[in-house]
Amino acid sequence: MLRLLSLLLFSVSCFGQDLPALQFADSAPADLLATRSAVLYSSDVSLAELTEFQQGFQQIGIDAVVYFEMAKVFSGKDPARMYADYLNKRQIKYLVLLQKQNSEYQFVATLFNGKPAFVEPSQAAWRVRGMKIYDMLQQIYRDSWLVQKKQNFLINDIPEMPGGLNMITGRRAEFFALDLKVDNLAVPKTGDEAIDRELEQLFAAYYPYKYKLVEANYDENESRKLGFHYVLTYVKTSGRAARELLGYDMTKAESAYASVTWPNGSSQVKTIAADKLVYKFYFKHIESGNVFLGTRWDADETYIQALKNHLMGFRAELRLN
Numbered sequence: 001m002l003r004l005l006s007l008l009l010f011s012v013s014c015f016g017q018d019l020p021a022l023q024f025a026d027s028a029p030a031d032l033l034a035t036r037s038a039v040l041y042s043s044d045v046s047l048a049e050l051t052e053f054q055q056g057f058q059q060i061g062i063d064a065v066v067y068f069e070m071a072k073v074f075s076g077k078d079p080a081r082m083y084a085d086y087l088n089k090r091q092i093k094y095l096v097l098l099q100k101q102n103s104e105y106q107f108v109a110t111l112f113n114g115k116p117a118f119v120e121p122s123q124a125a126w127r128v129r130g131m132k133i134y135d136m137l138q139q140i141y142r143d144s145w146l147v148q149k150k151q152n153f154l155i156n157d158i159p160e161m162p163g164g165l166n167m168i169t170g171r172r173a174e175f176f177a178l179d180l181k182v183d184n185l186a187v188p189k190t191g192d193e194a195i196d197r198e199l200e201q202l203f204a205a206y207y208p209y210k211y212k213l214v215e216a217n218y219d220e221n222e223s224r225k226l227g228f229h230y231v232l233t234y235v236k237t238s239g240r241a242a243r244e245l246l247g248y249d250m251t252k253a254e255s256a257y258a259s260v261t262w263p264n265g266s267s268q269v270k271t272i273a274a275d276k277l278v279y280k281f282y283f284k285h286i287e288s289g290n291v292f293l294g295t296r297w298d299a300d301e302t303y304i305q306a307l308k309n310h311l312m313g314f315r316a317e318l319r320l321n
Helices: 047-060 077-089 133-147 193-206 220-225 239-245 303-317
Strands: 023-025 036-041 063-069 094-101 104-111 124-130 185-188 211-214 230-238 256-261 268-273 277-285
Touching (some): 036 047, 047 133, 063 077, 104 133, 124 133, 193 303, 230 239, 230 303
Parallel strands (some): 036 063, 185 230
Antiparallel strands (some): 094 104, 104 124, 230 277, 256 268
16 A cells, blocks of 8 residues: 655654655745645644644645645545545645645645655655745745745635545445355555565454455456456555544544454454554455444554554454464
8 A cells, every 4th residue: 555655754654654755845845826726734833833834824825725634645545545636626736735844834735646656756845944944935035935936825814624535436335245155356565565464464363255366556446347346555644644544433532542452363453543553454345445344343552453443343244263
């Protein structure tokens, strides 16, 4: 899934996949003040800080029409597709990446390529860094106005954070797909040789039906032509973001979630903090987009343990243990 390289100076790999590395240019993109942008921000940038940036963008002429958290955008193949589709519908031309690490902020502006990969490897980007937002905004103002005129005027003064987006294109089910007894399952590799060996061992030991390992950059349409009806997939992000993306009830504010795990062949309940990085697997019917999440929340902190949880839960549900 979305096997990508490191992101700029500050890594977002702790909450999912990364953007390809970018090449930094000395000046602002030529039409940044004349077109629409989307802001992708790291979870350690507060709403107050985002609002300060947005009000600065309003004065400068950067039309940041929508804000999304990186922890969700870069969490997996299905979320990436959803967000890319949405940005295309909003006619977004540029991505603005806002990150914070060790009290230092980073602003990066780069073209949106219109695809779920978001950018092309080594494409040009403009970067400004600093310890104070005000000083950064002053530099962004000076550098951008040196090369272009402000053409964006009707700009929001607060960050717009749309809700209600749904990455599940078909039906959502909190149970397992019984059709897996007869239908062929595509199991994408990760691209990491050590993890892929464990992946292969887990499926050989615990999955009794038809499956085949496919390359990490598999194409779902091609997979369907090759006879696959289902694909195993996952999100990798914080527990809170994972539950929101997958449509779980978010009406209660919870600081941790109880997850069913299988460390030694029998089920146990493990409590994992809501802001902790987890993997959550699910089976997806390729043609319909129907998603089968399993009967219980089984996310875990490593790829292999989360996968084992899901396979063991599947076996338990079908009484195969």
